[in-house]
Amino acid sequence: MTHKFFTRLCLVPLIAVIAAFFVLPMLRVIVVGGSGDMGLHAYAAIILEPRFRATLINTLVLASVTTALSLAIATIAGLFLQRHRFPGRALLVAMLTFPLAFPGVVVGFMIILLAGRQGLIGALSLPLAGEKWVFAYSMQGLLLGYLYFSIPRVILTIMAAIEKLDPSLEEAARALGAGPWAVHRDVILPALMPAFIASGAIAFATAMGAFGTAFTLATNINVLPMLIYTEFTLSANIAMAAALSVGLGLVAWAALALARAFSGGTVAAAG
């Protein structure tokens, strides 16, 4: 048996599994998306139909805001954690990355515990502000949930990038007379740009496709995954659900393809 034959043999099971349970089904979705009552117009309807367009814009805005906030929060915390060594630092890092493997539904439940009817925020705001703040099921609550699963992902990438920064870059800038502000603006943040793009795209793609969190919290808010779900299960509008899925998949894939072009590393969306 030649080596070439052996490696070919090694690939056969993978190709079979992926073809059967991913490639063929995805092709089927694309076909089904274009074969409903509207035909191929189903794809155009994602943008043309006001209800779908509003949902799409809603989701894009939510995902963008989540991304921007996660990046800002993770950069501040990440720079702090990589710059200073103090007792309890490892615990703090562990706490910040702990929710990484939480399913979206659990994230939703965390927000309910924070901002739901029996939530901590309400319990604290009642004596302080005189009213009970309950916003778990509003747009703010959903954003909080999206931040909850985005921050750990982004912080991991950014901390890794900060760790890899060549300290002599900063030292060189300081030797040339740059103050702390100029060092950050001119040296550190530009050097972190690839990490921003990579982790930002991950956060964006994950937020676009997040179903579990929306399922728990977005009972009254239209986001794309919920729309697909209701079209499929409640309206039985299978073709439209398929078309919307293809659109959603394309947006998420484009964001990640962009990220990979810049970072080359493993980028994954989940949750």
Next chain:
Amino acid sequence: MTNLRNRLIFSGQFVFTLLVAAFLIVPALLSMLAGVTVNYFTGIRSGLTLQWVIQVWELYADTIARSFVIALAALAVTLVVGVPAAYALHVRGGRFARIVEEIITLPLAVPGLAIALALLLTYGGFSDFRRSWLFILAGHVVFTMPFMVRSVMAVFSAIDVKTLDEGAASLGASPWRRFRDVIVPNAKPGILAGSLMVVTLSLGEFNLTWMLHTPLTKTLPVGLADSYASMRLEVASAYTLVFFVMIIPLLVAMQIYADSCGRKTARR
């Protein structure tokens, strides 16, 4: 002057980081507490109890068992299929390997909901398959495969496995012997890291599973969503607590493992 400013910046960042950590960790602690509190509304004064956990066990034990079965089955499939494939993709290189790698990585980008829909539209008609837990397994395998393949491939490029392979070949080992004696033993770090990822992700997978499950094939996260919608907060919390107890050791193992690998490479 600058010293004072530095201290202010340090304190500001420290408080900020603490607040972020609190945002992430406090609700998790609350849910653990709520799961063992007699009445969450009254608070901890009402006393601690295991009744909710027991109730969860009575109601949902089957979902927990099923999640483990699916996670281990997904692990078995990704190991048997993914490890040889990672090897072949690494040593073959070239355009074909890149295309295959690209395709198997797509499930990381495409939302689980879309993959689930695709599986339903394609295999929904095969009712025996549709009704069995194997249907969910198929989804989990597609979703977790890239993690196994990429984690093993990462090790291969880190240890220059191509040269090790050639070394073993020069000593007279057949392709299969090389794979068994040299490739797999040296891929262990990647296999272990990939395995932890696969099990953790499978145990917590919701997006696909919610669409693929039937009333008779509920998994833990599906049961969680059920309980959040229909059970009192204490039961939902107790169920979440059970999930944490299952998932935290895996997360800790991953963390420790990543740290020890980091140290090892740093030492070299």
Next chain:
Amino acid sequence: MNTTQGVTVRVENCAKTFADGTRALDPVTLDVARGETLVFLGPSGCGKTTMLRIIAGLEKPDSGGRVLFNAQDVTRIPIERRNVGMVFQSYALFPNMNVAQNIAYSLALRGAGKAERDSRVAELVALTGIEGLENRNIDQLSGGQRQRVALARAVAMRPSVLLLDEPLTALDAALRERLRGELDRLLRTLGITTIYVTHDQSEAMTLGDRIVVMRKGAIAQVGSPRDIYFKPASRFVAEFIGAANIIDAVSDNGVLVLPGGRLAVDKTGHGQVAAMIRPESIGIISPEAAFLVGRVASVSFTGDRQRLVVDGASDKPLIVDASNTLAVKIGDTVGLTVAPSAIQFLQGA
């Protein structure tokens, strides 16, 4: 299994074009005698490693090329059945096996029993001077120790041909020099047909019975170390091996006419020539007694000698290696003398 101490190797018309169309090797034909050490020497990208990998069976030559061991065509035989011992630049030691397991792996593959494996391992660790390391893990070894383990592993199965791909390149300079001597002794002890690839000319000189100088996928010269050094076939070989002064000048009936005077040469006739003179072949004498004079532009004292650069004597500055006791400073006018036999005329001036 072939247990003779080496075979003859013939490379016949072997060229290599990679899948992306790059030509790594032009058609090459070469013979290696039984027990000979042949060194492929050249800068990176010259095709020497491709050549070695074709002989090893890790690359297939383009169609029409053949590799023969003892006149038997092995072109289609994969490396695992060619019985070649190979030492890789990175050593390719298996991290999952200890030193003894690495060395004995080829024997285990061939079904050797434990007693046989143990005695061969003991023999080889003694031969390579790594006794006591048998149970070490690979990551507990120094670079030099790894190199020896790789060598012991490669010869454990008594290969037909020993192939070494830059085996000393990964080591620091002092260690490299010491191991070069040890390797030379070892190769002579083994008496096995050896093909050695390096970009280091002193390694090639020390170890090679013959040296094949390669450039851009083709053979530039084949010959003994002395031939290559003293009688380089081309400007490239002259400049790649050691330091060389190459003088472009007119030769007129036994005399090279230069800006700083003239030099006697063993060449009749009249014409433009390229003459090669090694720095150590140029003697420094007093300018009054010399036919060729120049001005010292720089002096670098390196301990064992001093290297001068002399301006004005030739069309370009001459490099001269002088004795370390010679009193000379920048700006001095010096006389230069070269024995006619030390002047080598290059082809293709």
